[in-house]
Amino acid sequence: MTFSCLDQVLEFAEQSQDRFEADLAELLRIPSVSADPKFRNDIRKAADWLVEHFGKLGLKTELIQTAGHPIVYAESPPVPDAPVALVYGHYDVQPPDPLDLWISPPFEPTVRDGNLYARGATDDKGQMLTHVKSVESWLATGKQLPLQVKFLIEGEEEVGSEHLENFLSGNADKLACDCVVVSDTSQFARGVPAITYGLRGIAYYEIRLTGPNRDLHSGVFGGAVTNPVNALNRILAALIDETGRIQVPGFYDDVAPLSEQEQAEFRALPFDEAAFQRDLDVEGLTGESGFTTLERRWGRPSFDVNGIWGGYQGEGEKTVLPGKAAAKFSFRLVPDQDPDAITASLREMLQRLLPPGIRMELIESHRAPGIVFPLESVYLQAAAEAIEQGFGRRPVFIREGGSIPIVSTFARRLGADVLLLGWGQNDDNLHSPNEKFSLADFHRGIAASAALWDRLAAVCHE
Numbered sequence: 001m002t003f004s005c006l007d008q009v010l011e012f013a014e015q016s017q018d019r020f021e022a023d024l025a026e027l028l029r030i031p032s033v034s035a036d037p038k039f040r041n042d043i044r045k046a047a048d049w050l051v052e053h054f055g056k057l058g059l060k061t062e063l064i065q066t067a068g069h070p071i072v073y074a075e076s077p078p079v080p081d082a083p084v085a086l087v088y089g090h091y092d093v094q095p096p097d098p099l100d101l102w103i104s105p106p107f108e109p110t111v112r113d114g115n116l117y118a119r120g121a122t123d124d125k126g127q128m129l130t131h132v133k134s135v136e137s138w139l140a141t142g143k144q145l146p147l148q149v150k151f152l153i154e155g156e157e158e159v160g161s162e163h164l165e166n167f168l169s170g171n172a173d174k175l176a177c178d179c180v181v182v183s184d185t186s187q188f189a190r191g192v193p194a195i196t197y198g199l200r201g202i203a204y205y206e207i208r209l210t211g212p213n214r215d216l217h218s219g220v221f222g223g224a225v226t227n228p229v230n231a232l233n234r235i236l237a238a239l240i241d242e243t244g245r246i247q248v249p250g251f252y253d254d255v256a257p258l259s260e261q262e263q264a265e266f267r268a269l270p271f272d273e274a275a276f277q278r279d280l281d282v283e284g285l286t287g288e289s290g291f292t293t294l295e296r297r298w299g300r301p302s303f304d305v306n307g308i309w310g311g312y313q314g315e316g317e318k319t320v321l322p323g324k325a326a327a328k329f330s331f332r333l334v335p336d337q338d339p340d341a342i343t344a345s346l347r348e349m350l351q352r353l354l355p356p357g358i359r360m361e362l363i364e365s366h367r368a369p370g371i372v373f374p375l376e377s378v379y380l381q382a383a384a385e386a387i388e389q390g391f392g393r394r395p396v397f398i399r400e401g402g403s404i405p406i407v408s409t410f411a412r413r414l415g416a417d418v419l420l421l422g423w424g425q426n427d428d429n430l431h432s433p434n435e436k437f438s439l440a441d442f443h444r445g446i447a448a449s450a451a452l453w454d455r456l457a458a459v460c461h462e
Helices: 005-015 017-028 037-056 121-140 164-170 228-238 260-268 273-280 293-299 339-353 378-391 405-414 439-459
Strands: 060-064 071-075 084-090 110-112 115-117 148-154 179-182 194-199 201-210 302-309 324-333 359-368 396-400 417-422 436-438
Touching (some): 005 017, 005 121, 017 037, 017 121, 017 439, 037 060, 037 071, 037 121, 084 121, 084 405, 084 439, 115 439, 121 148, 121 436, 121 439, 179 405, 179 439, 194 378, 228 339, 324 339, 339 359, 378 417, 436 439
Parallel strands (some): 084 148, 179 417
Antiparallel strands (some): 071 148, 201 324
C-alpha cells in the first residue's frame, strides 16, 4: 500500500506516542513559575529545554533575552509559494498553590484515568508541544514541511506578557506570517472539538474612595459623615441595572450584534443549561435580558466586581465608619467597543455619582478590544479539515468569553488571521490544583496539527 506524505507522518506520530509522552513529562517536571522570582532559574531551564529540543529537530533556533524572561524562537526553512504559519505558546506556568489540594505533586507528572496530571499540563506546555511534535513527525519521515512554520514561545504569559508587545513591534518582518496558531483554549465539550473564532475584550479598573482622614466611631459619626463603603456599594450598583444592562453612557453605541447565523449556530450546540448550573452548584442564572446563556458569555458585554474591601474584616464586632474603601472591577467587551471611549465615559459617570465628603481615584489597568475572525477565512476552513482528520469529528465554531490580549496584538501587528485551536477540556483545572490534560487529546492534537500543515499548504493551490 502506498502511503501519502501525511499518512506517513501520522503513522510516525502514532508509533512515537510513548516517547512523546515522556518528552512532555520531562518538560512538565520543570517548575517554570513566572510569577515567583525564586523560580527564575527554572524558567531559564524550561527555555533552554525548548532551545535544545528545537535544535535537535534541525530548526533555526534563538534564545531571545528580554528585560524579563526569555523568548524562544525557531523556524523551519521557507517554502516558496506556500503560506507561513506562526505557532504561539508559552512555557511558563501558574503557581501551584494551594499545594495541599493536589492529589499528586504538581511537578511530578502522574497518569490517572488516561489524564496526565501536572502544573502546565494543559496550560500551556501540553497543548504547545503538540505542534512541536507534529513538526518533528513531518521531519522524521524525511519529508520537507509543506510550508514554513515559525515558533514563538514566551515565558511571561501568566504574568501579562509584559515584554512580548515590544518584541512584536520591533520584529514584524521576522514574524511575518499568513496565520497564527494558538492552542491555549478548550474544546467545546468532551468529544466535541472546537475552533474559537471570537474573543471578548476587557477593560479593568480599580476604584479607591477616601472619606474622613481616619476610621471613625460609627455611633458618634454615623449619619453625619459619608461612609466610603456605603458610597462604594451605591456607585458599583449604579453601573448595572436589574435587567443586566450596563449604565455607562454610550456603552452600547458600538456593540457589534450577533448575526442570525451565529445565533442559530449557538442554539445548535449541545449545551445543557441544567448541567451547567449543576456543575456550578447554582439554582439559577442571570444576565442581560433577551439573550441566551451562551450569547451572554460569548457575544455580549458584561460587568463584574472582581474584588471589594474596606472597614473591619476581623473576628467579632467593631463599630467602625471606615475612612477608605476600594474595589476592582472589569467590563468584558465585544468587537467594535473602544476601551478608551468607555473609560472616558465611565470616569465622568463616577464623578457625578460621588457623594459629598468622598474623594475618588480611578486606576486604569489592562485593556484589550474584542476580536472576531471571519468564518469564511480559508485558514479557518483548513483548520476545520485538519481537526476532523485528527479528532474524527468536524469541529464546532465558538466564541470565548475570556480575553487573550495577545491575539488582537497579533492580528493588528502582523495582519494575520489567528487560529485558536484548543485541545483541552473545560474541566482541566487550569490555574487550579490537579491540572490535567487528556493523553488521548494530546495525541489527537498532534495528529490535527500535522494535518494542519498539509491543509494550510493546500490553500495556495486551491
